[in-house]
Amino acid sequence: MTFNWATFGVFLGLLLLITVLGFIASRWRRAKEANQLDEWALGGRTFGPFITWFLLGGDLYSAYTLIAVPAAIYSMGAFGFYSVPNAIVLYALGFVFLPKLVALAHRKGYVTLTDFVSDRFGSKALSLAITITGLLATLPYLALQLVGLEVIFGSLGLGGSAGDSWLLRDLPLLIAFAVLAAYTYSAGLRAPALIAFVKDGLTYLVVIVAVIYIPIKLGGFGTIFEHGAHALSAKTASAGGNPAIAVEPSVYLTLALGSGMAFFLYPHAITGVFASRGAKTVRRNMSVLPIYTVLLGFVALLGMMALAIGIKPKDGNPQYAVPQLLAELFPHWFVGIAFAAIAMSALVPAAIMAIAAGNLVSRNLYREFRSKPVSAKSETLLSKIVSVLVKLGALVFVLTLDTNFALNFQLLGGIWILQTLPTVLFGLFTRKFADRKALLAGLIVAVVYGTWAAYEVKTGTGAPFGGSTAKPFFLESPIYIAISALLLNLVVVVLGSLLARAVRTRVPAPVPESVN
Structure with a gap:
């Protein structure tokens, strides 16, 4: 995709705005005891229903969600809609067990899920297994947020070409990593919580405009689904009856169920939940967060729209389907807003994931297995350092591997x-x-x-x-x-x-x- 100054100018302006917000967040709702892990990693556990709603929304719906869900529709058709019932499962399950878990976390000072397991079962071996599982599951998830950023930079025409040096090609991602690491280290969970207001607002704006404007331009949803079905049939025929497209119902059902059951077990999801003011706040959010599921259904439809107008993704990579769809149908300034919203959808969850990983290392490995007592200040400092190292590891993963x-x-x-x-x-x-x-x-x-x-x-x-x-x-x-x-x-x-x-x-x- 070619570089455009108007698109890039709007994109850069919005990213500078959230960068400023990220650093300002270090003083937002800050308590006197700033060296406590609760303060840096959980925002002092003071987030009410409104802030928690935006924070969990920013945590749940990442850049890769906004790119991968429509990419799945583009590649495999209706199968990609599994993410909608998946979201319904996760909120129902969250309503059942999260309020009780948060109440215990406030009463006993849990920072991670391992803290709960250690307190309830008193087994270091089981606690260690839970910690390692959480870390291993988080790292590739964090790397995928950087993959989402990489797609947006490629869609903007940034980063050079395949023949350029790695430094020139990956410079935008390196800069974004440095900024993300800096304000996460400084402000902790307050940074993604504050940025989530902008991120969620822009995401709603872009998706709602897209699902209203594009069908009008293309002749309605009936035309979109008709042309999309023809395109998908042609793709299936050209692939010789690609089995990846003809997915069995058992796969759709179990993938929706399993993904929904798993989400609130991830360390970054637990971090967002533990930052809430209490069980009542979580219960209210589990009731209203399904509104995001409507948004997710609209996002999935973008993949069908890309099929309908015959988008040919860059390098055959379906992850570029939505960025190219937006670039083709909207004015350059609006594309800048859309790309910024997707980039923010990578930065917010990436920050929370890095914080969650830092908490696991400092609280459940360093503090648990160190022979000498650990001060709150050193525990918080180690969590900050690990949050940077984890992002660095994810960056190396993205830059060196397929x-x-x-x-x-x-x-x-x-x-x-x-x-x-x-x-x-x-x-x-x-x-x-x-x-x-x-x-x-x-x-x-x-x-x-x-x-x-x-x-x-x-x-x-x-x-x-x-x-x-x-x-x-x-x-x-x-x-x-x-x-x-x-x-x-x-x-x-x-x-x-x-x-x-x-x-x-x-x-x-x-x-x-x-x-x-």
Whole structure:
């Protein structure tokens, strides 16, 4: 795509605005005890319903969501709409367990999900497994936000060409990383919380204008779906009946269910929730956040619109479908606004993910396993440093590896993080039944199985980790691997807990010695 000064000028102006907001946020609602981890990482746990709504919206709907969901529609048709029921599942589940979890977090000072697990089960091994799983699931998710930024910079015509030096080609991404790292280090969670107001407002503006203006210009939704269906049929025929397009209903159902069940287990989602003022705030947000699902459905429609007008994405990469659609149909200044909204949708969740990773390292690795007492100041400082190092690692990942690997590893991250669900739910509601060793065994068995099953899924070139769905031995249809791994997890937990209880009841209690 070619460079345009009007588009770039509007884009740059809006990014400068949120950069200023990011640094100003360090003084926004700041408490006197600024060196406490609660203050830097959770904004002092003072965010009410209004701020929490924007923060969680900014956390949930990232740049890669705004790019990948319509890209899935563009590539595979109606299958891409799985993200809509997925969102319904996650809010329903969140309404059930998050208010109770947040109430405990406020009362006992939890900063991470591992803090809760450690307090409820008293097992360092189980807590360590939860921490490592959270970190591994977060890192590729963070890398994908930078992939989203890379797509926007490429759509702006920035970064040079394939023949240029790596420094010139990746300079815009390096600058964006440096700015993101600086204001996250300075302001902590307050920075993405403040920027989320601008990000969400612009996203709503762009999507609403697009779903009104584009159908009018193209002759209505009936015409769009008719032309889109013809384009998808032609694509399927040219691919020789591409099986990626003819996805089975079992895949659609389990992917929507599993993705929805997994989301609020991610460390960055828990960070946003723990920053709220209390259980009542979370309950209200779980009731009103589904409004974003309407927005998500509109975003998905952009992929069908790109199909209808025959967009040919840059380098055959469907992630460019939406940026090219917007660039083709809207004036340059509006394209600048749209690209800025998508870029902000990468920066907000990326900041929260980096903070969440820093919290896990400082609170659940450094503080937990260090022999000497850890001060609040050193714990907060380490979390800040790790938040920068994590972003640097994600940047190296994006610059040195094929970003298709990032997508595959992110899918693997979803398989991993869902296996922490039994520990969380048993810890909240039926702690007496679940044995901590059985929970650890179930987590390990499910993660190993899920990783192996995902490894066995091949790409078109025969490389491993080609997707996240496979056919388990007990079904005739393929399903999301995370669901089959979760079923295995639950079987191990239930049988292991029953066995542990049986062993305890058979071992007689020691008889106290007679005082005589």
